[in-house]
Amino acid sequence: MSQTVDRALSILPLLAQGPADLGQVAERLGVHKSTALRLLRTLHEHGLVYRQQDQRYRLGARLFALAQEAVENLDVREIAHNHLVELNEQCGHTVHLAVYEENEVLYIDKVESRYPVRMYSRIGKPVAITVAAVAKLLLADLTEPERRAIAEKLDYPMYTSRSVPNAGAFLRELAVVREQGWATDLGGHEESINCVGAPVRGADGRVVAAMSVSAPNVVVTAEELLTLLPLVRRTADAISREYSGSTPTEKA
Amino acid sequence: MSQTVDRALSILPLLAQGPADLGQVAERLGVHKSTALRLLRTLHEHGLVYRQQDQRYRLGARLFALAQEAVENLDVREIAHNHLVELNEQCGHTVHLAVYEENEVLYIDKVESRYPVRMYSRIGKPVAITVAAVAKLLLADLTEPERRAIAEKLDYPMYTSRSVPNAGAFLRELAVVREQGWATDLGGHEESINCVGAPVRGADGRVVAAMSVSAPNVVVTAEELLTLLPLVRRTADAISREYSGSTPTEKA
DNA sequence: AATGGGCGTTGCACATGATGCAACGTCGGC
């Protein structure tokens, strides 16, 4: 809608692929160098873009700060966190919390028992939306036309032989999930990883987030993991209750 | 430099404080509602801003993705990570990696032994720049006028009685750090936490990052922590060597 | 040393595109 801003913002994903110099930015934007320069300068002033010694531009530190503040303002996450930790202590497996937003599903919290490292490497990454248990839970709550629209737009990569293959299968899966109120991913993303998940609901019953427990085959079989389902659902329900009770999105 | 983009970008930190509706955004920007609307729409198209059910705006998911890609493009971090993990396995304490950028110091990696949770809660957060060991290391490498300029611009909050109190003390501390090639923070940020840090240098000798080991008094005394200094320096030097050797910022 | 090319930068004239206004539509509340 606003050409100037549109161009400026287009620079960000461009730089996300790696540093670039002024000429490259101008070319890929299809504008004159001087125009690109002014846009970059403006981005720079706001800290979204950083200029390294070789004068090339890359994404700046303020982006982290913004993403950080953004995630901290999600009250679901704040409420859920203690419950996730507790669940992790009880079962020992990796616990995820995710939300749906604008055709994307993203993790907003994670508690991992065994490898504490590189935790943030998942946050913000595109979730395998067609197979992940949390994605199914979040999409299953949309209206039927919404589900259909999204299902048709998606790609269905065959991560494994058990990945959801196409829109039809996905919609059927969503119907099942919607009906039963929980979801699984049994080796659909990585052959040896299984997940069980349950939805977190707001006061109006709408799904506001989804959580899941993941574990590799070598630790527990899929059947054993499924025995955790009651525990997972209880945890999700506890979060739902607390979230509904504490007047969501009410503070400052 | 570019008014339109400048206004649009000013919306982001504004929303970082919490969701806001169109009127609030327009007012705080000092522009007409219709102008704010178009800016928000453009931000929305790029996924930087999200519109929740109550029509209020908040920061969007794409920010996470961008911050994520940005951090992955930092090759220091990639190279350092294994070394940090190794160090953590040897000493058991929390290990940090930080860089300096545009008057800010930020953590770009962290390995925590005891509480694997909420790791990302530190990433992107403003580091206590006047007291943190990594901050001293990074600032100590700047030129004298740069150091002076920054030292005078900073605030010197007294987190504890041992916090660095003012610009003069800070500059003296930086001189010491610059001289000795390592830094500490002994209860300057939190009364019971001590840190020891060492710099990571590029091929030209400039400090490109800094790392530190942190531990609470109740686990090890400051003196015991200081015995780790050789190990910390060895790790930092190993990272420096690998970073310098592998032709930094050279791939794609 | 001297020269040439590449890249970032600046000032400027032009007109495109951003701005504020006022009017309309819609939703929610007293």
Place this chain on the structure above:
DNA sequence: GCCGACGTTGCATCATGTGCAACGCCCATT
């Protein structure tokens, strides 16, 4: 069922962003 608040739209004005061309700088080449 009316009133007020808020988001939304079309439009006339002109402020602002745009591309051009010229400059200066650094590095690489001979």
